Amino acid sequence: MQPRNSRLNSSALRGAVDLAAVKAAGEAAQKAEQARAERARQAAAGIAPDPSAYPLVIDVTEDTFETEVVQRSTEVPVVIDFWAEWCEPCKQLSPMLERLAEEYAGRIVLAKIDVEANQLLTQQFGIQGVPAVMAVVAGQLVPLFQGAESEPNVRKVLDQLILVAEQRFGVVGGAGAPAEAPGEAGPYLPEDPALAAAHEALDRGDLGGAIQAYQNVLVDEPGNTEAKLGLAQAELLRRVEGLDLATVRAAAAADPKDVGAQLKAADLDLVGGHVEDAFGRLVATVGRTFGEDRDTVRLRLLELFEVIGSEDPRVTAARGALARVLF
Incomplete structure (x- = not known):
């Protein structure tokens, strides 16, 4: 689900319906807030951030995935580049993603996963072909796109991913990040309080409350696409509760x-x-x-x-x- 003023054109964020992620969203946001507070404290004390503590491009393996991707995603959106040495489109896309990660200066981290060397991760993520690009935000998987993409399209996806990470999950990026990410992500508009209440109910696992809250929004705004999406997700999650x-x-x-x-x-x-x-x-x-x-x-x-x-x-x-x- 995305705030209505920052919808992605790709499948990003709409396919993220992992039960564990929904339950963990509140905890992840709290960790992100703690990390932001610590960075603010250091900045107020005149302590310069250590660049080595926030690498922007990292090679990830099955052994390091939990630490480098899942845990890191509570502080910054982690974009995952699934690639292979034999993949010709990867040779154009991967350098572009690395350059953009540096340009975004801490608003995202790029995790590179060699599918040949990490076949278990490849299977777990259901990767059918490379290049494939996903993200993890506050522990929640977000499919972005598969195959080669133009730089303008990639920038647009990254800009909106960052906005949603901030507005939806409270994940704002690493130390030294600029006030605004490059590109044209659009102005921030305050979220509808009724819709925000529905999101919060979903985040804390109150599926019945979330369903009722989304239905209330749709009574007043039958065409609200975000409320329709939220309702569909909440109803799906409730249907699978307790199923083996x-x-x-x-x-x-x-x-x-x-x-x-x-x-x-x-x-x-x-x-x-x-x-x-x-x-x-x-x-x-x-x-x-x-x-x-x-x-x-x-x-x-x-x-x-x-x-x-x-x-x-x-x-x-x-x-x-x-x-x-x-x-």
């Missing part, structure tokens, strides 16, 4: 025509970051069902599209697949 992944997947595999089992499996797929699997499962289920069952699955698929966002290429592909089975 192995049990659900076994039931879905045992009976492909069991609509309830397929819906639960798709929800768990999406929460686990397996977006294409979730969409593919429901498209296939639409194709083999009829009447009310088909309509139920179709509507759930549309709800999951809302969670990820209409701009995401995975949604575009799934919409096309859905149209083909329907018509």
